[in-house]
Each structure stands twice: as structure tokens, then as C-alpha cells.
Amino acid sequence: MKVLVPVKRVLDYNVKPRVKADGTGVDLANVKMSMNPFDEIAVEEAIRLKEKGVASEIVVVSIGEQKAQETLRTALAMGADRAILIVSEDKVEPLGVAKLLAKVAEAEQPGLVILGKQAIDDDNNQTGQMLGALLGWGQGTFASKVEVSGDSVEVTREVDGGLETVKLKTPAIVTTDLRLNEPRYASLPNIMKAKSKPMEQKTPADYGVDVTPRLSIVKVEEPAKRQAGVKVADVDELIGKLKTLGVVA
């Protein structure tokens, strides 16, 4: 079974985002970029499926600027087999990404597509579900456990209040939540080896997909700041404050 894993290049999760002064977005010039953390979990899960003999080949795909090659190389160094970069210097929304991925899935015929549940830049949490709709496949979102058996997959999902397990007919979509696994680091020999793994380049036009955005950004602002309050010296003073604030009678 082939596994397709889409990955996205985003602002590194340790970097504090700075809103640009002109209000057009978040400043991404000269800051560290990395693979979206949920996508790393998706790559790791695919590799584990391959190590178990369930997956035969792992294809990683990214939609973005040329620099997304680095992100794909990271996935190849972790253990993916080959990569496809669909080059777009303009931002592509989840709907456009899902349409492109649907075309890739039609060509590659994977048994599973494993995606991060959301990208930590736009926090949309849409692409996997949209891809499921476009392909007419089942979706196991926010997965904390994935078990493939025969022509179905059982996915345990992180839902409000606990866990839920669903059984999907394959091919199917899985989106990852944090506790699914802990991604490995690529070893130096594997980083070297990844350089010679195949990476194909495409454009949205090659797939005949219109990726014109449907949402326009009116402005991007800093959220309202909270003012730091007061420090109290001991528990009695804290209780006094709680009384003033009406928290306790």
C-alpha cells in the first residue's frame, strides 16, 4: 500500500510571530522556517507503517515556494521515498491545496493519505476533510492511533471529552493529532542519502487546478494585549483579592 503525506513549510513553532507594521500579514523574512509539527507526525506515522510492512512506499508532497524543497528533503531524510513539489509562489488556500492533492491522489492511488490536522500558521484545520470530500473517501481526523487491517483502517480520534474510534474503508484520509507518535530526528547518513532521492516539480497548471484564493486578507493585527495585574505576598492577601473580584464570597 502506498501512503501519501502532504507537508507544509511554516514559521518554526519556537519563533514568536511578529505582525508586519503595514498590517498585511506576519513577517516571514529572515526567520526560521520548519516543517509543520503535525506534518512531522504524519511523516513519522507513514514511516512506522512502512516499518511494520503495511506501507510499501511513502510519497511526500508539498505545495508552496521553491524553498519548500527543504521541507520535502527533511521528510525524505526521515524516511520517505520520493517527493513532489507543486510550485506556487502565491499562497494556496486549503480548498486549492485539497484540489491539487486530489489530483495527486488520483495519479498515485495511495491506500492512505496522512496529513497534519492543521498548519500552525493559518490554523485552518480543513485540508484533510476537504480532500476526503473531493475524493469521496472516509476521514479519520485528529488521530491518536491508526491501525490498518486488510482493506480498512481503525482510527482512534481525539474528541472533546475523550476518544472516539471509527472504522474506515480504504483508501482513506487520516489527520494527525499530537499524541499519535513522537517524530524521529533524521540521522546524518539519512540526510546525505535523502539528497539523491527523487523530487519531481509540478505546477498547479499541470493539474488543471484553479487555485485563485476565495478569501482576501483585509488586515492582520496584533491581538488586544492583557495588562499584567498585581502580585500579592501571601495566601491571605490572595483570598482578599479573590473576594474583591467576587470570585469567592
Add this chain to the structure above:
Amino acid sequence: MSVLVWVEHDNASVKDATLAAVTAAGKLGDVVALVAGHGAQGAADAAAKIAGVSKVLLADDAAYGHGLAENVAPLIADLMAGYDAFVAPATTTGKNIAPRVAALLDVMQVSEVLSVESADTFTRPIYAGNAIATVKSSDAKKVLTIRGTAFDKAATEGGSAAVEAVSGKGDTGLSSFVGSEIAKSERPELTSAKIIVSGGRALASGENFTSIIEPLADKLGAGVGASRAAVDAGYVPNDYQVGQTGKIVAPEVYIAIGISGAIQHLAGMKDSKVIIAINKDEDAPIFQVADVGLVGDLFKIVPELTEKL
């Protein structure tokens, strides 16, 4: 404009998250509530009483019993022929279903809406709430998920909407429900609790969580939350997690104990009305957002606080 709202329910009653979605939808136009479930007459009757709901559609079918996105999304997409917008609460259920509906309608969804600026313009958080984007949709129909803490809850009484039965294609055969483990707790649910007591990695063990955090929570009738660090360390289950990768909460009072205040945690609780922080590190970032801070050893302070309250 007519708006179809996804009702989150357990077949017998309506969950709170729906009420904020009704308020948000009311800012767009006439609100029609969709109850998709199995044996869900009780939920439909409850939805009919919500103030601001003009009609309830009840799709009662075994295929809709567990809210499987593969089955309910086509139902909603078909119904949307008669509506201008689909609004769902940004719960795990809403987030699972809405994008599937959006793609079937060829619409780009607006996720986690914080405010409705006009019929086509909305604000939403990006970068874990470190920035707020105002976006304008050019799609003819809108698909939105609503952040529950950003809108007032509609009243659960006062409406008297008619309930109308609708049906869809039912089971798509793509997925089936196997089972669920929903934590049963006497304490209030995090997303609707008025007070939340949250613990961080400084608690150092699950036992300390039980012996330090829980007695204070019980005394205050509070919900219990945790930072991602405490969850990752295995002190408490994941559904306790407050933050960008967990639950977004905005209670009247949030008491952060032994939580340093990482960006990802602040993203989940900084809209709380009053924030109280107890931490031994006086430079912890949590104090920059706290209304009241107490620097010291939580293992002494918290039991003393619990006893004196």
C-alpha cells in the same frame, strides 16, 4: 440571508457550544437549526426553544447517530441549496464536518470566527492567536466555524420554532462508529466551566495533580485543566489540555498553578475574565497576563488556599 446552524447534541439535549453558534449566525440572518442524529427528537425539541431559532430541521436516521462526517456532510450540502451560510461551532465535531461540507459546496471555509464584521467579512485568529486576521469571502455561500468563547450564548428558553423532518441519502458506507471513551466527571466541562483550576509541569506527578489541584477545584466547583507539558508528562489525560493544541477556554476565573505560560498555553486561556497565577518563578511569562499573581511554592500555597477558602 438564511443560515443553517449545526446543532451539537447527544440526541437528548443540545450542547452549549451550539448556543454561541446560534448567536453568531443571528448576526448574519434568519437562523434555522439542523439536528442530525438518531432518536434525536429530544434534541430537536430543545433546539426549538433556543431564542433566535426560527425553524428546526430534524434528520433522524441511524446513519447520523454518531455524527459521522462522511454521512452528514452530503446531507448538509444538499440542504444548503436553500441557505446562504452554514455555521457550526468549532468543536471537534464541527471541525470534522464543516470543511467536508465546504469542499462539497466548492467554498473556502472561514475557521474559528471571532467576530462577524459584515455579511462577508469576519475576524479569526492565526498563529495560535498571536495575530488576528480580518478576512473577506468572495464565495456565494459561506461556511463558518465559530469559536464558542467569542460569542455570547443564546438563551435556551424563549423560542418556539417548528420542527420539520428532513431526510438525506443516509449511510455512504465509507465509515462506521466503533466506540468511544468519554471521560465521566462530576466536574464542569472545561469549555463551559465558570472557574477553571489548571496545573502545569511543576506539579511533578499525576498523584500531586490529584492531591493538590483537584481539592482546590472541588472547593470552588471548578473544572480542571492542564498545560500541554503536564499532559505530555502523563500526569493527566489529553482532554484536560488547555492551549492552542487543546481546548480554548474563557472562564470567569482561570487559576494557573505551576504553569510557566508558554505561548501555546496562553493561546488557549488569555481571554479568561480574571487570571490568577501561582508560580515559584517570578519571571514566568504567566505573570504578564495574570490579574493576580502569587510567587511561591505551590505545594505550600495551594493546600493553604484550599483550606482557607
